[in-house]
Amino acid sequence: xxxxxxxxxxxxxxxxxxxxxxxxxxxxxxxxxxxxxxxxxxxxxxxxxxxxxxxxxxxxxxxxxxxxxxxxxxxxxxxxxxxxxxxxxxxxxxxxxxxxxxxxxxxxxxxxxxxxxxxxxxxxxxxxxxxxxxxxxxxxxxxxxxxxxxxxxxxxxxxxxxxxxxxxxxxxxxxxxxxxxxxxxxxxxxxxxxxxxxxxxxxxxx
Amino acid sequence: xxxxxxxxxxxxxxxxxxxxxxxxxxxxxxxxxxxxxxxxxxxxxxxxxxxxxxxxxxxxxxxxxxxxxxxxxxxxxxxxxxxxxxxxxxxxxxxxxxxxxxxxxxxxx
Numbered sequence: 001x002x003x004x005x006x007x008x009x010x011x012x013x014x015x016x017x018x019x020x021x022x023x024x025x026x027x028x029x030x031x032x033x034x035x036x037x038x039x040x041x042x043x044x045x046x047x048x049x050x051x052x053x054x055x056x057x058x059x060x061x062x063x064x065x066x067x068x069x070x071x072x073x074x075x076x077x078x079x080x081x082x083x084x085x086x087x088x089x090x091x092x093x094x095x096x097x098x099x100x101x102x103x104x105x106x107x108x109x110x111x112x113x114x115x116x117x118x119x120x121x122x123x124x125x126x127x128x129x130x131x132x133x134x135x136x137x138x139x140x141x142x143x144x145x146x147x148x149x150x151x152x153x154x155x156x157x158x159x160x161x162x163x164x165x166x167x168x169x170x171x172x173x174x175x176x177x178x179x180x181x182x183x184x185x186x187x188x189x190x191x192x193x194x195x196x197x198x199x200x201x202x203x204x205x206x
Numbered sequence: 207x208x209x210x211x212x213x214x215x216x217x218x219x220x221x222x223x224x225x226x227x228x229x230x231x232x233x234x235x236x237x238x239x240x241x242x243x244x245x246x247x248x249x250x251x252x253x254x255x256x257x258x259x260x261x262x263x264x265x266x267x268x269x270x271x272x273x274x275x276x277x278x279x280x281x282x283x284x285x286x287x288x289x290x291x292x293x294x295x296x297x298x299x300x301x302x303x304x305x306x307x308x309x310x311x312x313x314x315x
Contacts, residue, residue: 019270027273034276041284048288053295061235070232077224080263084217091214190263194256201252205235206245 023180026187033191036154040195043150044202047143058135064123064144066204072115073200079108080193083186090182093175098182099166105189106162109155116152120145144203151199154192161185220262227255 020026051057086101123144127134133141165185169178231251234244261267266274 019272019276030273030276034280037277037280038283041280042287045284045287045291049291049295066232066235070228073228074225077221077228080224080259081217081221084263088214088217187264190259193263194259197252197255197259201231201248205231205248 022183025180025184029184029187033187036191037195040147040150040198043143043147044198047147047202050137050139050143054137054139056136058133058137058140060140060204060206063128063133063135063140064204068115068119069200069204072112072119073196075108075112075115076193076196079105079112080190082108083189087179087182087186090169090175090179095169095173095175095178098175099169102162102166102169102182102185106159106166109159109162109189109192113152113155113159116148116155120148147199147203151192151195154195158185158189158192161188215262215267217262220258223258224255227251227258 017024017027020030082101082104086098086105089101090098128141128144130141130145132138162185165178165181168181169175172178231248234247234251237244239247260277266277
């Protein structure tokens with residue numbers, strides 16, 4: 001190792017990021033979410049274009065129904081609130097309450113995915129398939145299952161992520177030691193909520 | 207700890223805003239308005255809700271401005287993609303019409 005290599009390595013290792021001084025992990029999560037949002041953005045843009053160029057696109061409201069989904073939307077907003085509460089309690093040094101609120105959040109996510117499974121089963125029985133449906137354009141089913149499925153996988157991953165962070169807190173007696181980890185899982189969870197707001201509007205309401 | 211005060215906005219107020227905007231969205235669907243008006247209103251409401259979540263729940267309002275630019279990039283890319291795909295979308299529609307016309311024309315003979 002030459003002295004020059006050592007110096008250049010040292011030069012790029014800044015002690016803190018100017019964007020998120022608290023942690024590099026937070027910047028990492030933001031960049032991951034931006035990339036993930038491109039994935040959702042592409043799916044939704046593709047959906048919009050296919051729907052606009054189709055002459056027999058079914059009316060989503062008639063085909064899907066929105067009562068259950070509206071309740072699911074409300075559930076996800078509630079889980080976002082329990083998520084911010086978890087971080088708030090951890091900031092106040094109360095690990096016990098923070099863990100409880102993280103578990104409420106995870107439970108909200110688990111119920112959401114269960115309701116989605118119920119909804120899918122119901123719709124499949126009514127004839128909505130990935131390659132066809134009784135109401136019109138077959139791409140209606142394709143885009144529906146792809147977009148809600150991609151989001152459902154994110155919620156499932158989020159529940160596992162939340163439970164992993166609960167374990168992380170349990171292993172660290174000092175609340176300050178897990179603050180960053182909880183803030184970062186919170187970013188992910190709110191992002192999943194934000195995406196659902198878009199999916200609900202574009203796939204169910206419009 | 208000057209930033210700590212900023213970091214805890216009134217979360218319950220944001221929650222109520224999100225709940226109210228969701229109810230407004232559901233109401234807009236049943237309003238006796240043109241499809242375009244409903245579409246524009248729904249898009250605006252969805253973006254407002256997304257902005258509330260990002261700004262307050264994700265603390266974007268209290269972060270460096272550069273982070274907001276990072277967060278906005280996907281939205282810009284998605285909108286750009288719509289414009290890129292638009293000509294294709296119309297081309298397909300035109301071709302289908304042409305195809306239909308060609309298919310029905312020989313039947314007249």
